[in-house]
Amino acid sequence: MQNSLSVNDLDGWARRPSTSLRRDRFGLKRAGVEILAPSPVVDYVAWYTEGFFARGDSPARARLVIHDAHPERIGSVKDARLTPPLRRAVLPTSPDTVCFVDDTHSTVHLFLAAATTDEPMLVAVRILRALVLRALLGDGCPFFHATCFTLHGVGVALVGRRTAGKTTLLLHCLDSLGAVLVGNDKFALVQDADSDADDALGFPIQIGIRAGSVLALGNGPLRTSLTRRWSQRFGGVEAHRDDLETRLRIRPQELAAAADSTVTPRCRLGLAIEPYVDPLAVTPSLERLSDDERRTLWTHNLLPRAADVFPQQAALAGPASETELRIPQVPAYRLVQPPAAGPLTSRVIEDLVCRVSVEG
Numbered sequence: 001m002q003n004s005l006s007v008n009d010l011d012g013w014a015r016r017p018s019t020s021l022r023r024d025r026f027g028l029k030r031a032g033v034e035i036l037a038p039s040p041v042v043d044y045v046a047w048y049t050e051g052f053f054a055r056g057d058s059p060a061r062a063r064l065v066i067h068d069a070h071p072e073r074i075g076s077v078k079d080a081r082l083t084p085p086l087r088r089a090v091l092p093t094s095p096d097t098v099c100f101v102d103d104t105h106s107t108v109h110l111f112l113a114a115a116t117t118d119e120p121m122l123v124a125v126r127i128l129r130a131l132v133l134r135a136l137l138g139d140g141c142p143f144f145h146a147t148c149f150t151l152h153g154v155g156v157a158l159v160g161r162r163t164a165g166k167t168t169l170l171l172h173c174l175d176s177l178g179a180v181l182v183g184n185d186k187f188a189l190v191q192d193a194d195s196d197a198d199d200a201l202g203f204p205i206q207i208g209i210r211a212g213s214v215l216a217l218g219n220g221p222l223r224t225s226l227t228r229r230w231s232q233r234f235g236g237v238e239a240h241r242d243d244l245e246t247r248l249r250i251r252p253q254e255l256a257a258a259a260d261s262t263v264t265p266r267c268r269l270g271l272a273i274e275p276y277v278d279p280l281a282v283t284p285s286l287e288r289l290s291d292d293e294r295r296t297l298w299t300h301n302l303l304p305r306a307a308d309v310f311p312q313q314a315a316l317a318g319p320a321s322e323t324e325l326r327i328p329q330v331p332a333y334r335l336v337q338p339p340a341a342g343p344l345t346s347r348v349i350e351d352l353v354c355r356v357s358v359e360g
Helices: 006-016 039-049 070-080 118-138 166-178 211-215 221-233 253-256 291-301 309-317 343-359
Strands: 021-028 032-037 060-068 086-088 096-102 107-112 146-151 154-159 180-183 187-191 198-199 207-209 248-250 266-277 285-288 333-336
Touching: 006 060, 006 096, 006 107, 021 039, 021 060, 021 166, 021 291, 032 118, 039 118, 039 248, 060 118, 070 096, 070 107, 096 309, 107 118, 118 187, 118 309, 146 166, 146 266, 146 343, 154 166, 154 198, 154 343, 166 207, 166 211, 166 221, 166 266, 180 253, 180 266, 207 253, 211 221, 221 248, 221 253, 221 309, 248 253, 266 291, 266 343, 285 343, 291 333, 333 343
Parallel strands: 032 060, 060 107, 154 266, 266 333
Antiparallel strands: 021 032, 086 096, 096 107, 146 154, 146 180, 187 198, 198 266, 207 248, 285 333
């Protein structure tokens, strides 16, 4: 058994001549991560983050070293005594994964058995993403629980509580309006370098889609594709119509492709919409929010801590930092809609986008 481990030990293992690790960089313009990993892992990361993270030229703010280790090696290091500044990080979604963090040098060492299979490689993607988000949090960029897409060149944020219907609205806008996906579930707010305008940054995060959202779509390529995936994963989609827990997980790039659309990692925000389902409503309608209501909407959906932004990888967060609340200076509306309003609601959004675009 390995009695103790130091930073030099881990770096020495990664530099061994017998170790075939490949070096590359992924991330955003202001938050890149250097990866040292087996070639299949690097290729998987490139595929998974395509369209969101740049490759090769992002300044490195952190380093991720992936050791493709035999189970015996993992067992020998799992309970080793760590020499400062190394610390253990427990990943709730991957309890068998051995992860060590060196906060002093912003480095994460990950030990994966069979690192070239899909599930371990997905762990690598999640950690990479968490390191990018950590860098942005450290720069004071606020994160919000919201969905974002662009329509006719206008960035639209769907902001609201869980189960409010944000993902369903996103699907309708992708399906019938040709919207371009920026991100689902969360985005970072950054200021444009040449103006005071607010931009939303999206991330390669799987989108969870309920059966009811699939069935709300009109007959077409997107519904066909999602129904087929549901059948392969869970069985008939109709049987899960009212199931609010079971969700189909899909890469945003694949969802966009199924709707004959694309993804973009960044957009200029033009407006915010708060979805609200009213069983008594007959047709969808819009209510302009006051400044106080707009502030409350954004405040309630701020993700102020690392544990809120990437809860399953929060152990990688390092020293705590304060996130300043910065309210996007864009008009906000409450979209009141009857259940299963479907394409009619997306047309209301399109009309609003066109109006905002003309006013802008």
